[in-house]
Amino acid sequence: MSTQQSIATPESDSKKHPASGVKPSSLRVNIAVLDELMTLAGELVLTRNQLMQSIGSKDYAMIERASQRVDLVTSELQTSIMNTRMQPVGTIFNKFKRIVHDMSKDLGKDIELEIEGEEVELDKTIIESISDPMTHLVRNSVDHGIEAPDIREQTGKPQHGRIHLMAYHEAGQVIIEIKDDGAGIDPKKVAAKLVDISMFTESEIKEMTDGELVKMILKPGFSLAKEVTDISGRGVGMDVVNTNLTKLGGTIDLDSTVGVGTTIRIKLPLTLAIIPGLIVVAGEERFTIPQVNLVELVRVPPEQVKSRIEKVDNASVIRLRNELLPLLRIHDVLGMPRIFKDSAGNIHEDNRKIIHDRRSKSVDAWDTEEEVEALENDKQSRSEDRRASASSAVNIIVVNAGDMNYGIIVDSLLDSEEIVVKPLGNHLRGARAYAGATILGDGKSALILDIVGITNLMSLKSVKDNAKEQVISRKIKSGKHTRSLLVVRNAKTEYFAIPLGLISRIEKIHRDDLESPGGQLSIKYRGASLLLFRIEDTARVGAMEDVENPYVIVFQHSGREVGMLVSGIVDAIDTEGEVDDKTFSQPGILGTSRIMDQTTMLLDLYTLVTF
Amino acid sequence: MKAITQSSVQELTIFQVADVSCGLDTTDVQEINKHFEITKAYGAPDYLRGIINLRGEIVTVIDLRKKFGIETEELHANMRIVIVEDRGENIGLLVDRIDDIITAKPDMIEPPPSNVSGVTGEYFTGVLKTDESLIAVLDVENLLTQKT
Structure with missing residues (x-):
């Protein structure tokens, strides 16, 4: 080494x-990579033939197979071509x-x-x-x-x-x-x-x-x-x-x-050309945030907005696991008009006050009618999955910009996608909020947010220590200790909780995508196989409800990613409830807690997973 | 390139931006399209209308109305994007409509006055007088050089 x-x-x-030397115009490429490219090119030609043929004969099953193959070949081709560029x-x-x-x-x-x-x-x-x-x-x-x-x-x-x-x-x-x-x-x-x-x-x-x-x-x-x-x-x-x-x-x-x-x-x-990114919506535009900058996504339900988003030294901050994060609204960063869609899909101007210049009673500024209404809707839908409800919840993307983290508020989140990074023209190079542009699946272009550039643009500083203390002491006074948990469902009426901090991602999948080679449940995921486990494999609980779109909770275990299969996501909550670790303790289950008036079992992710 | 066209007959693409008739040497025009999927670039200078996906290439679109200091308009069906090349990069110019292509002899083009219909003369290389109208010939390089 x-x-x-x-x-x-x-x-x-x-x-x-020399300082601005002539760039070499040729490149040394490993022969093995070149051979691989050749094989893939052949594969692509075959797949094209198959596709044309099946379209001609209107054989939908065959079209589907061919399109699957296109998908596979494309991603392999992408990797190989990227490999030729690696030096x-x-x-x-x-x-x-x-x-x-x-x-x-x-x-x-x-x-x-x-x-x-x-x-x-x-x-x-x-x-x-x-x-x-x-x-x-x-x-x-x-x-x-x-x-x-x-x-x-x-x-x-x-x-x-x-x-x-x-x-x-x-x-x-x-x-x-x-x-x-x-x-x-x-x-x-x-x-x-x-x-x-x-x-x-x-x-x-x-x-x-x-x-x-x-x-x-x-x-x-x-x-x-x-x-x-x-x-x-x-x-x-x-x-x-x-x-x-x-x-x-x-x-x-x-x-x-x-x-x-x-x-x-x-x-x-590693590379600038193709990177994974998260697509978000603000106003009428879509933006992408490079996955490398992403730390986590936080959704603050309407009823918690007041208590969790605070103002320190003229800036908005959010309390997240005892840390204070500066908050920015993407609309303010880019100077966009703020609009929001109501449940009927109509677009209104957003009258909320800018979170930065909330005056003394400004916390109430969030309590506009829409929010109160949404809050009520939210309560009604409590018993069901709440992911789709409550349009007025605040979506925060926690990002990392070198030595500091901060939160960006966006209107909504779309999918994470592999994006091809394209450079911006000379005229936009001065815009510090953008790192480049990309073309989304529908052919429309979208801008890539420059997370580091935005910090400079907004001259964002990490929240000062004294301000931190101020809020923490306020918290101590209230005398509560909270934990963030993700509540999921497996059997129809059994609820489980997982510490939010352990989870890398949550993916919605289709049950037909599940594979079980050699008896080991797995799924194709980001070009590799992700091992999947079920709660009932280890713990004595009811079998998983058979749903069309189960969820996979992706987390890290022994340095690799594994997935826990569950039938539904109920909610992400902060709870102060006590854990009873005696009554219902068994392998895979740490104990139980009363959450949202339900006896919820706390999962021990690491004992549930066995290689 | 310019020297050659100046000595011979010049073909000009004529388009309209608000009240101004503009001409652009046809050899400078890469293509003209009707691409309205413009992604707005918020936070950028306001004459930058946004970006488009031109067959896989990201192209900056400049709103000529704004550039000329005229109030901008919503996109409408007559509008076109004229793609020109500037310093190795394709740039889209959003214009109100395309009128015509005409041929002009170099001696028909006069140096530009200090302003053409209220738009500063520095964006033009000259003015072409025809029987019915006055056509300002665009100076793409100057137009696309940022001064602010």
């Missing part, structure tokens, strides 16, 4: 890419050997470059675009990071400095780390500089933590270099790196300790 290359050994590859990061890592070697010689420093994970693959467009920012970062480390040998000796460090380049996979993303054991960034120097170039006042500086100060070097027009050298210190630097990476959908994080070193962590998406 790790190749250590002392910088003293000269590198034969002397090709140095190892080693191609850029290796050129740094030369750069570090040359530079350290010029500067009279002794630097060793360690490279790890050069086999990690990224889409070629990403590889091309991170080359320049990374060169900049490595140059920075050599020039500013690693001290001269004599200074290193004085501070008790080994004479030769080390720069560690590392690439690895984490949560569907690629992380690239550039770590040096140099002088680190001195927050005091940063602070002095910030005041010097009057970016901030001294009182503002005092409120910042060291970590925040160090991150200021990512701001435009900031340079710490004492003197302008050939290599760095021209005042355009980290901010350019930052913008370039953000454009790619990546994030950059910086961690530095004076005298110990600096670590820069770059998070990058």
